[in-house]
Amino acid sequence: MAQGRILRRAGLAVSLGIAAVLLSGCSIDNSVLRFGWPSGITPQAHRMRELWTWSVIAALVMGVIVWGLVFWTVMFHRKKKNSPEFPRQTAYNVPLELAYTAIPFVIIAVLFYFTVVVQNQVLDKEGDPDVTVDVTAYQWNWKFGYRDIALGNGTTYDAVDHETETRLQENAEVSEIDEHGKEVPGPIHGKNPQDVSYLHYSKIETVGTSQEIPILVLPTGKRIQFELASADVIHAFWVPEFLFKRDVNPNPEENHSDNVFQISEIEKEGAFVGRCAEMCGTFHAMMNFEVRAVSPEKFDRYIELRKPKAEGGQELSTADALAQIGESPVATSTTPFDTDRTYRQATVAEGN
């Protein structure tokens, strides 16, 4: 019967397609099977991209089955030309209705399972990352500082500016003194609204300005931990090549946000643009930075060049230290912008 043959051939074509994809195994990182997704530079990014690839393949398989059933019904089960009879009506077919209610739940459950597995891998944190960076967002730029850095010689450099952090924490506890000489506690749990003692400070910092894109220099092949905090409104830290973004809150702890995430490594050297991904005001769209991934050897040298003189370093700026290790001193993935708010008013008076 022609009908059976067509269905058998369609089934064979689908099975062959699936087999071809399965047999290609892990090497599904090509521009066709990425289905529009960028290819990331971290193992976490690859996990997410693979989940995307397999989800699309599963959706396509389902699509082919559904399209096949639709065309099969349309072609072979329509009203015959010269027959007064309708085809057999199958409304209120309980087993059929149960089946097409249950199958979507199974599909959702399978997608949910693999999503949770990948999500757990992406959000995984290990106890002892090689490099910990502090990310401070503010309208409309970024400050990057280092905390603990495992160096190639086996030592760990503590880059935290303990002096500044301790001073800020002590000041946060100091209340105002009123005209009677009494201490007035601040309105927010005894602290004043301007308290920024939750922010981090480092001996090696890179601060973005209107003239300079902040460059976050990181080593390849090392586990890196990011600790995020905002000095004002909510921003979001996004490096498109990580395929990952995370909101940056002020007072992360009080706002119950998990402000720490890790990547198990950056797989290749290069300059990768970073952006703010949470609408944070006038210049949100221009709040860019750059991740500069360099070899671990270059990274160690960079840290030595930037260390305070008192600790045997050279206290160079980000740009000078980058130039010294043979890297571009300025960002190559994006350009600076002007946050002067008055420039927008230049043409207002015209034509009155």
Ligand SMILES: [Cu+2]
């Ligand atoms: Cu922002």
